């Protein structure tokens with residue numbers, strides 16, 4: 001097929017998804033699709049992703065479409081440069097076909113915090129697709145694109161992947177350049193990938209990983225190799241952290257995890273009991289560290305440098321800042337800025353921010369000890385429940401934050417982690433998570449591919 005034909009088909013599916021009210025996209029156009037297809041067809045050498053249509057979360061900057069981060073404060077903003085991942089994916093032949101809806105500034109777990117309306121779960125319009133990369137997840141789950149980029153600060157790709165029944169892979173911190181990813185929590189932020197299969201996601205990651213002189217947090221190591229899927233798990237020790245299997249786990253999630261454990265056994269992997277005691281503090285720690293960094297990063301949206309300006313009385317710069325920020329940021333973003341400013345303030349820095357940094361180090365040490373103790377990978381549920389109903393947690397921020405209880409700790413530790421679909425409960429997808437040591441992304445993907453092959457993702461588990 002020509003890229004032109006693929007782009008035409010993707011355009012039809014984007015239009016159908018829009019007509020069905022998914023609200024998963026913020027920007028795309030037929031003209032944009034044609035331009036991408038012409039570029040892909042004209043490439044002298046077919047790259048690794050030749051003609052592959054990929055959607056981008058709307059916090060990854062591109063020069064040919066707006067980048068709004070789901071926020072009024074960046075409405076209509078167009079970047080003067082392309083993100084490194086955009087350049088690398090195009091160089092590999094990919095077509096970047098749409099910018100996907102998201103929680104405002106990637107703050108949320110349901111994509112209900114977008115200033116441009118909530119994203120619907122593709123299988124049940126009354127439910128959420130997860131978040132904050134809910135638009136990207138929904139586009140892959142609905143079959144609009146085979147892969148999409150999201151971003152992770154604390155689980156924002158794995159959690160929606162689990163809710164939507166697709167694969168979500170967060171690479172090691174330092175593996176993929178964040179040049180051109182709008183900053184939220186800089187010590188946590190990663191660009192991550194959704195795919196329908198582990199192999200698809202691995203190919204996209206392989207094409208965009210590697211050292212980038214424009215992002216000093218990328219490590220100077222060779223790009224990720226696309227791993228050959230394992231046919232069995234012999235010789236691998238897979239840890240089950242007991243804190244991730246609480247007695248009150250949703251019965252469907254628990255049943256799905258039993259099936260995954262049985263599959264690991266059948267494949268010759270060895271399951272071992274481990275403990276990550278400080279994971280219990282991951283959500284409170286994350287909700288100090290991430291807002292602190294967000295408060296600093298979001299100070300740049302002042303009505304002067306980016307996006308629309310809401311002027312106050314002439315000559316009053318303070319009023320300009322206040323009006324622009326007061327009207328431009330939604331309630332959740334304002335809450336994060338207030339919390340972040342508070343925990344960094346002189347009187348509370350030691351009690352909150354410094355303490356959180358110490359707990360973060362303990363959380364990371366737990367993982368290091370488990371891996372040093374001979375465990376190759378960790379296996380956990382991705383989320384405590386399947387996709388919840390829209391509106392269920394919007395009035396209770398802490399309930400929303402707890403949706404990330406199994407994904408936050410590995411983010412604080414900077415580790416690679418992924419979610420694969422492993423069954424359904426009452427028709428709703430359930431995901432299992434693998435977590436690997438830093439820079440062992442290939443091992444994690446190869447093992448996930450083996451499990452993916454033997455666990456029926458669409459089977460009802462109870």
Ligand code: GLN
Nearest residue numbers: 106107108153154155156
């Ligand atoms: N749900 C978490 C939050 O609201 C994580 C978001 C993310 O990973 N971007 O901050």
